[in-house]
Amino acid sequence: MSSTEVAQVAHAELTALRHAFELARRGPAGGPNPRVGAVLRSPSGDVIGEGWHRGAGTAHAEVAALVDASARGTDTVGATAVVTLEPCNHTGRTGPCSEALIAAGVGRVVVSVVDPNPVAAGGAQRLREAGVDVTTGVLADEGRAVLGAWLASVERGRPFVTLKLATSLDGRIAAADGSSRWITSEVSRHHAHDLRAEVGAIVVGTGTALADDPSLTARNAAGELHGDQPLRVVVGHRDIPAGARLRGPGGELLTVRTHDPAEVLAELTAREVRHVLVEGGPTVAAAFVRAGLVDEVHAYVAPVLLGAGPPALADLGITSIGAAVRLTTRSVLPLGPDVLIVATPEREEH
Known part of the structure; x- marks a missing residue:
């Protein structure tokens, strides 16, 4: 991670991202989709929701974290979403996570790995267009390790x-x-x-x-x-x-x-x-x-x-x-x- 990224990412966000890596590892390793984890933090810094992708056809990590926040009765307006992979920007088995985060009023998104999949990529740009502060490439080596073979597969086609x-x-x-x-x-x-x-x-x-x-x-x-x-x-x-x-x-x-x-x-x-x-x-x-x-x-x-x-x-x-x-x-x-x-x-x- 560069010095610029260090300046942009608070220590608490790095801690949240490492927890998101742990959440991601709970997902299935052999499926077609990546293992992804997400943590939501309130403007005051409290963790208000977390989630991970449980397999094809289930809610993506960001949506799972939003559902968790809702179940806790917490407000997501102005929250920070810390995610291991760039939120998707397409509709597949589920809707785009970028739109879900925008609709929830999330104000900042911290991303480890930019999605190399051309079908799903573009979430960071969509979020920025909606006025959300986005930082990418945070702890990217750790994020790539969590994605493992999925990432290499997408890059190799x-x-x-x-x-x-x-x-x-x-x-x-x-x-x-x-x-x-x-x-x-x-x-x-x-x-x-x-x-x-x-x-x-x-x-x-x-x-x-x-x-x-x-x-x-x-x-x-x-x-x-x-x-x-x-x-x-x-x-x-x-x-x-x-x-x-x-x-x-x-x-x-x-x-x-x-x-x-x-x-x-x-x-x-x-x-x-x-x-x-x-x-x-x-x-x-x-x-x-x-x-x-x-x-x-x-x-x-x-x-x-x-x-x-x-x-x-x-x-x-x-x-x-x-x-x-x-x-x-x-x-x-x-x-x-x-x-x-x-x-x-x-x-x-x-």
């Missing part, structure tokens, strides 16, 4: 893609006889289910679907299905058997009859999927890497040596070390005996 790998220390995903349960620990598997719960879709190839008969569900530590399940996507031309676990309880099953990752993402973009988890196998994983369509890698690595068996990635067509796909490590997290390495392709740095 396609779903954000996380490639998940679960391997032995020597990069194998199964033993020579094909057995793979379990290379990684129970701690890693629980963590991977939490990751599944945050995405809109899980992608595997028909080879994995037929060989492993996965369910591709997101479950909690007790083995129960999470309330919101990701779309289950199988890429390839072979059919999924009628009795496959993919046809059991869980998210909708979608078969995309192609081997082109760009076509897969186009189909998922049309379905408003913002975050895709590619779980394999090696052929599909390599196809996404070759296409330059992997934005982040989550590599669960177990201290196990196999010496033989299928690798995590099929041939990438790389013949020299200079052509290697290099990544920047973002974090390393111990998970029981394993470690999770989160890394991003170096092209993201450019």
Whole structure:
């Protein structure tokens, strides 16, 4: 945040914005809409309302905060709205938040992240035209972190893609006889289910679907299905058997009859999927890497040596070390005996 922004934003407003970030995180992570939080402050500085977006079709955070203020019997005229994302300026499943704030008599709006979505953007300008004092770009890095994959998806015009790998220390995903349960620990598997719960879709190839008969569900530590399940996507031309676990309880099953990752993402973009988890196998994983369509890698690595068996990635067509796909490590997290390495392709740095 610049010195000019610091001068324009009171300490109490920064505190309110950080609380709004906490509210935003209560919203669903894997849906088509962003996680947004809002806090309303009276002219005297009291918090008079707060809210967050609970998912597609529900009130946006600003409107939820206005409803909360009304329920408390407080007057919003002259109030300050502190929001994590620029109020929308369009009518979709709900009306424009900019108009709701204007109608409520809000006098000032503090915004963390300007909305990059051309369909919804323009709220700050509309508010200014109505005489509302608006400050944008406040704690923007923190705001972008809360928006996560949604923001990257909107900026790229396609779903954000996380490639998940679960391997032995020597990069194998199964033993020579094909057995793979379990290379990684129970701690890693629980963590991977939490990751599944945050995405809109899980992608595997028909080879994995037929060989492993996965369910591709997101479950909690007790083995129960999470309330919101990701779309289950199988890429390839072979059919999924009628009795496959993919046809059991869980998210909708979608078969995309192609081997082109760009076509897969186009189909998922049309379905408003913002975050895709590619779980394999090696052929599909390599196809996404070759296409330059992997934005982040989550590599669960177990201290196990196999010496033989299928690798995590099929041939990438790389013949020299200079052509290697290099990544920047973002974090390393111990998970029981394993470690999770989160890394991003170096092209993201450019």
